[in-house]
Amino acid sequence: MLRKFIEGNEAAAYGVKLSRANVITAFPITPQTPLMNKLAEMTASGELKAKYIRVESEHVSMSVCLGASAAGARPFTASCSQGIAFMTELIWMASGFRLPIVMAVVNRSISCPGSLAAEQADSLLQRDTGWIQLYCEDGQEVLDTIIQAYKIGEDERLYLPVMVCYDGFTISHTANTVDIPDQAEVDKFLPPYKHKYIYLDPDDPREIGVSGPKSGYAFETRYQMENTIKASAPVIEKVDSDFRRRFGRSYDGMVEEYQTDNADALLVTMGSITGTARGVVDKLRAKGKRIGLIKIRAFRPYPSEEIRRIAYGVKTIGVIDRNFSHGSAGGGIGCVEAGRALINMDEHPKLLGFVTGLAGRNVTPDHIQHIADRVLKAAEAGKVEREVEWVGLMK
């Protein structure tokens, strides 16, 4: 094992290399570019044996990944923001074709107005496509999750594509110490890829993406997809626990509970904000406040059962969204989703939505402290004064 002080994008590149991805499709977009630069270096030096294809757009990038995966290669690509938006048509194909492509999404604000910095609306807008979505908190988790993503997606019960999402700049361009596992160990964890059902052979042309034994089964194929992505939850848990046994690190599968014992109030976070929230929760716990934290790692499939179990007996939940859903039932995408997960509990907690950190606006401990105070106050009062609050706006 090697320990290096590297940025999140470089950690991602090591994850790709260790996974032995052998087709890389690259179209640059800030803040993903350093990841693709690193993979280009690795391919040029022979350190990574892969076909590195410089495509003319994100639309083509995912198209090439589809063909590569169907032909038996292990493809990797990465994008974000407008790139993901342009790629959308093919994102649906990847899941519909049931090809286990892994794509890193270096979360960035979407136009217009936009910025180059972190915001999770870009990947969350693809939440209904049938892709598994995993969100990471730091560089180490990015590296480890990319390896896990191939293992999850290529499981023969699933064959689903996986997005590994991490916040632009906050994670992609921030260095921390990252343990880089040995190739031999990763090889034992992640066997070579071979699709059990699909092949692409010019001498024996077949249709991929047909809707069943005969045409007209598109509705049933959708239902099959729903069952499949739901069945991925235990696979995500199992792959993470297998990973812990081999590499000594784990991310608690679908969700991580932090300081949730006897909590009256909970915060829900996803991505880099989690680290800041941990510190605030620690401080409040030291003062005797009964507050805890749920870190959502898998947004698809959504961890409804886990959330309900953790929420049992809790009075209020504050969902912190680094995304927006204009004109929604209330709050960001995460808040609306949590509401559905909680609503049929016999006694469900009250829900508060917080939208913050859009377009890379820094989310400070003070912001989280403010949110935590609101959620604790609502727990004490037994009522919600403001359903949704945008935190950190300039005067």
Added chain:
Amino acid sequence: MSEENWGNLPPCPFNKDIRADQSKTGSWRSIRPEINQGKCLKCGLCVTFCPEGVAEIIDRVLNIDYDYCKGCGICAEECPSHAIKMVSEVA
């Protein structure tokens, strides 16, 4: 058909029993390209422009594979010697 009994789909949307080339897309056509071999210069522009790859010149004779030609008419539009005419499939 209900949630409990919803058909018998293969594990992935891929059918080994159907070859892709069995799907004769030429049946979608409403107008067909007709070639006047006498006017044809064998320049190959239609071969280049055909989006389906169904036009080819074999032994200096232009041939169109009507099993897969969808009748878009690009060949007729591009032909410099007006050797291709689009005619109705139904007389």
